[in-house]
Amino acid sequence: MKKRNILSVICGLIACSSLAQNAKSQWVYKDKTGKLTYKTTATGDRIMDFSHAGYMGGGVALPVVQVRRTVKSSGGADDTKQIQNAVNEVAAMPLVNGFRGTVLLGPGVFTCSASITLSASGVVLRGSGTGPNGTIIKMTGSRHTAIVIGVDNTNIALGRTERADDNEEGKPTTITDAYVPAGTNSFTVVDASGFAVGDTLVIRRPVTEAWIHLMGMDDMKRDGKPQTWINKSAKEIIKRKIIAINGNKVTVNISLPDSYNAQYVPGTTVAKSAASRRVTQIGVEDLHIQCPPLETDYGHAPYAGIRVGGDDCWVKNVYCQETMNTTVLAGNRITMERVMIRHTFTNLGASKPADFSLEGSQNLIDRCDVTGGNTYTVWTSSLIAGPNVVLNCTFRGIGSRIQPHQRWATGLLIDNCTVADGGIDFMNRGVAGSGHGWTMGWAVAWNCIAKTYIIQNPPGAANWAIGCIGQRQQTARLFDSTPVLGEGYFDSHGKPVAIQSLYLAQLEERAGIKALRNIGYSGNTLAQFPNKKPRLTPVKTDVDKTLGLNLAFERPVNTSEVRGTTREFGGEKALDGNSKTYWATNDGQTTATLEVDMEGPVDINALKISEAPGSRIEGYKIEAQVQSDWTLLSEGGSIGDNRVVKFPKVTAWKVKLTITKSKDHPAISDFGLYLIK
The missing domain is CATH 2.40.30 (Elongation Factor Tu (Ef-tu); domain 3)
Structure with missing residues (x-):
């Protein structure tokens, strides 16, 4: 992989974040009269107006809707029915100025075994706060989403967009x-x-x-x-x-x-x-959604947070704890404001969940916060057209990234966001997933801080990173090693530009300063973005005295099987740098696979593999995914406690160990990949 470091990550984040914000973008700037002026490409294309993203088309204050029913926690095994009954009672009330009323959940814990569904327009579900004396929805029972907004959309798979309203x-x-x-x-x-x-x-x-x-x-x-x-x-x-x-x-x-x-x-x-059939004017406010912490991959995670399948809806001041695929914005003109998501454990495996899934248009994710490793904090679904905006958000977690995901979305703005442990990618995902290919066109990262950026220009389209701080990377499309794709437009890289927020500037020009105040901003200055501070997580390493840096250390890993019902013998134990822990399968299993996701093209020419005490393996092969196909690196019989294999250098996206024969259940304590200079 070809990389180009414009500035060191640490020095750049610390030094450049303190620079006076007097740089001028060549693509969007203010003329002498203060009017926004846009540079165009040779074919007349320009950065779009993102200001129409958000509730009611942007710049409109979220309403405060009168309480019509109050629900107290029963303290029993399941409160789902009593909450749903109150919601249904309010849903049967007449609309008055577009609203029916609010269902207020009192302080305490509400145990819920199924989704709470808001399927009538003009209904709000409000808790009593997210703090210790607030409202907690404790998720139990079978797999479900805590709160669903919309009609008949509880079973729509993540990544699929509801198209019934495009008539x-x-x-x-x-x-x-x-x-x-x-x-x-x-x-x-x-x-x-x-x-x-x-x-x-x-x-x-x-x-x-x-x-x-x-x-x-x-x-x-x-x-x-x-x-x-x-x-x-x-x-x-x-x-x-x-x-x-x-x-x-x-x-x-x-x-x-x-x-x-x-x-x-x-x-x-x-x-x-044709007239829209989606529900409208539904809100979820001031509550805590909690499910038990699980060491698992997102495909097996039982609980999601909120799915919004309506238009002109909002979610504000909601704390989601341990949910996976937490929120889905499947309607239009939705605002998610101050939604906090916390994951105790890093998502396991190469496939990643999405905490904010954009599946509609004119949606605004504002002042939200995610902590958790190996996730897509924000992604987009297929053929999703903007404007969509992610504003003033902070995302933490090693290996997590903002990455439009599937098959050509357009018009995304990432504005004043901090992703100090991960990346912002507008890129060609190639054959990743099921052939995601070019994921994004006409997107902008504006005055952001991220560890890395992969910004690529699709044929006939453009993507921008303007005023951003972090490391630029160039790569081929995913799972290819060549050709390295050209970069998109980097403007004032390493130095923030004078227009602090593009979204707020466009909104103020269109609707005035009152529009900013309506959504909680007193102006468009750095003071409105207190979370824009470098917060690099120290990077752990595993170094072999002879082979050097272990490039497989703590990478995402998928396995065919794990011993027992906990993560004590999970595949990640073979990559943790601790020879006393190991991956193992169940008794009687004599074949198995362990697949390491390198999270990008990585050059390797050596590997080290060790069995846990008591050698069992009698046949194995190790392959690397190169240029979308699998290339054999090594094969043989026994492995033992320290097998080192050297081979010609390859650029690998994934590396897979296949155990073809074993006396009994195999167990691997160490699996390392190296580039010997």
Whole structure:
């Protein structure tokens, strides 16, 4: 992997964070009159207006809704029914100015074995605070999400977006422009006579073979098998409201998060949107969601936090403890404000959960906080169109990162966020997952602090990192070693720019200083971002006296089996640098696999493997995933207590140990990977 260090992480974080914020971005800056001015690409694309993200389209204060029912903790085995009954009673009340009322949960512990569902518009579930004398929802029972907002959406899998609200009415027309730049808000159609100012439009950008080829997504293979990036039947869908019509030229209220190039995506359609069927005006406030701490991978984690399947909804002042895949924003114009998520144990395995999953548009994640290792703190789902904004958030945990995840999302702003132990990535994930490929276009990281950045420009699109502090990295698409992809636009790297928050600046220009105050900001200065301080976690290492640094130390690991029902013999025990702990399978198991995720392309040319006392293994092979295929590094019979193997240098994304024969259950105390200079 090719890396380019613009400044050392430690010196840069400490020194540059104290620099006077007088740098000027070339992409967005204020002119002499104080008006925001935007630089464009050669094709006219620009950074979009993100200010419409959030409740009611941004800049609107979250409402305070009158209490209609109060629920006290029973102290019994299950409070789910009494909470749901109170919610249903309020849901049956008439709407008054868009709201029915609030269900207030008193102080204490409410034990809940199933989801609390808010499926009627205008209902708020409010606790009595997140502190010691507040409200705790204690999750028990079978696998479920603590609170679900929406109708019939409790069983929708994470990463899948509800598309039932994208219906249209009337005859569609087609965009005629040869090229509509990203970030603009007007386009020309064949016939605008069926539209009127105030109409909401559904714009469908097709997926075509020509576009897939342009993006380089038609040559992905994994284990020799072709991977599908996006099916050609899919479409990127956005909704916009008409603010002006001039002949067949239509101007919409929010700038476009993607470009429309007729050469590659001909036939982009525009139609009037049918009335929305989503629930609206639902809030969750001031409570603590708690489940027991578990050492497990997220695929086996039993409990999630909150799924929002409505529009113009909010979640504020909520503390989620030990939940996995904690929140899902599956509607539009949602604000999540001051949501705190805590994981006691690092997520196990190479696959990572998402604490904030963006699956809708115009959503704002504001002043939120996550602590926990090996997670995606924020990701995006497939074909999700912005604007979406992550503002003033702090994320801690080794190996955790903000990383758009699946198959082409657009229009994401990461604004004044601190990810000091992890990364911010707008990148090509290649064959990762099930062929995620290019994940993000037209995204911006603005005045952020992160340990690393992978910012790449997709073909025909752009991504930016502006005023950010941290280490720049270049890499090939995931699981390839070549070619190394070119960087996106780094502007004023290592020195914050004068416009402290892009989102707040755009919001103030559009709606005035009152809009900032409505969402809890008195201005747009560094004082509004007290968490922007470097907080590097000391990095632990494991060094062999002969072989050097162990590059497998504490990496994510997947195993075919683990002995017993706890993590005492988990795969991570083979990577912890402690020869007294070990990974083991159950009695009678004579074959097994252990797969290490290197979390990026890593050069290795040696390995060390040790069995726990009592050698059992009689056959093994070790392979590395190189260029999306598996390459044999070593194979043999017994392993013993200290087998060292040297081989020609490879660039590995994953390394897999397969035990093909064993006298009894295998047990591995150490598994190390090295690059001997």
